[in-house]
Amino acid sequence: MEPIDINLLQKEIDNRSNKEVYVHLETTNGAYASHFNKDSYNVGAFIRNAKVTYERGKVVGAGATYRVGLKLAIGWIYAEGVNKFEVDKNGSLLMAGHDREGRLMVALQISEKPFHY
């Protein structure tokens, strides 16, 4: 994955608007968070292959961290803390935020075909 180029990423988000797409959205601090630090909490959320159509998508931010929001006819999807992106070999748009050790903290992915499940 590459550091975010906001113009390139915005173009990729625009390319996938107003059509049926599959979304993968997750955030996690890992299953061991409270094992290694009793003051922290294990929290996470995950959805794979939600079928949606967004009328507008927008990436906002600068430097190390970005937000991406997708406006749906009857709702919203957003991810915060995204810092890397790529279009993979299947043409899916992958966006993710990694911590200093390279661990994934948040991911938002948009694909015209369902993600492998």
Added chain:
Amino acid sequence: MSEHVVVIYPHPDDEAFGASGTITTFREKGIPVTYLCGTLGEMGRNMGNPTFATRETLPEIRKQELIKACEVLDVELKMLGYRDKTLEFESREEVATNLYSYLKEIKPSLVITHYPGYAVHPDHDAFGAAAIRAVEMFPEEERPTVWAQAISNDHVEILGNPQIQNDVSAVFRKKFESIMAHKSQADGMLSKVKNESDDVELAAKTWLGTESFYIWNFE
């Protein structure tokens, strides 16, 4: 009953960090070992450091790492095809029945798995519980021994000392090699020890030099 060990863990690398020294000791005695690995660790957070995997490429990368680790350890590998982080939401009875279908073919003398309720990760707890349920499906006189591995910080306090405590320092080179086969995960897991020592292998030996198990009581 001839000796055959079956290891039942949910993630590629659970075998390396948790039981590879014990596995090596069995293999050195010529005892066959089969690893029933539940998932491909699809939801792992570690993407290598520096990152070289994505959420979409991670499953295939971890599958290849798992195959390599099992070659290092010289064990037979069966990949069961569940999805990481979802095992506790499956039907325990269905998972147990699936595990039993492997066990009744192999007829193991010993099953190694996680201690349900004391294994920290929800997949560990759920797969350990299903493994023990699967062993219960044997008629009592045909049941293999079960060694259950607890990980939680409070397990000694609550369960007492594990009956099996294998000092694996004599075979640690092999254990370290199996851990390093899981490159995408080892980078992150070993960075903790790396910060505290120049010699990662030596530091890891201090951390992972003993493999402990409770003998499961079916009563």
